[in-house]
Amino acid sequence: DSGVTQTPKHLITATGQRVTLRCSPRSGDLSVYWYQQSLDQGLQFLIQYYNGEERAKGNILERFSAQQFPDLHSELNLSSLELGDSALYFCASSPRGQTGNTIYFGEGSWLTVV
């Protein structure tokens, strides 16, 4: 158990819909990361927050957004869902989000868009 908690674990929804994935980082970790993993794309970095502020942005679509709240939990919002958005979405956390910081992953949220 990494200490990173993600909900829901599984989610099935229809195209065009909107979903919210939630993440609680490890106790004391200030940095939260979101990754998308699909069979053909590998693990893709989406976005990182540090202590409530956006720190780095990766291959995140405009239909997706995220935020980190004052209590440090984070949400990833996926809207206008398409079939290709079906993937495993991971949240991860680290103490500071700086070079060499160990990143700890949650168990992921399986999203299936039908």
Place this chain on the structure above:
Amino acid sequence: TQLLEQSPQFLSIQEGENLTVYCNSSSVFSSLQWYRQEPGEGPVLLVTVVTGGEVKKLKRLTFQFGDARKDSSLHITAAQPGDTGLYLCAGNTGGFKTIFGAGTRLFVKA
């Protein structure tokens, strides 16, 4: 574009065999991590290397960071079925973004 290439992409071996997987880039990394991921679970950190030429051992696993900090290898001695999984390397160039390779999928047959 920063890229981490892992090879081989897939490896199927018999229990007891040795193997090496590689992680290569044209970029210099300030640190590099190796993770193992099992189906349906998140990646679990195995090791972090930060110094060029560094070698770290974790039981039957040996990790090496290249002298120029552009590449790394993971060697497994006497592989066991429990080693089966997806091995991911991840590098940080000094910014706040960690780049992951596509992974090496290892299957160890009993």
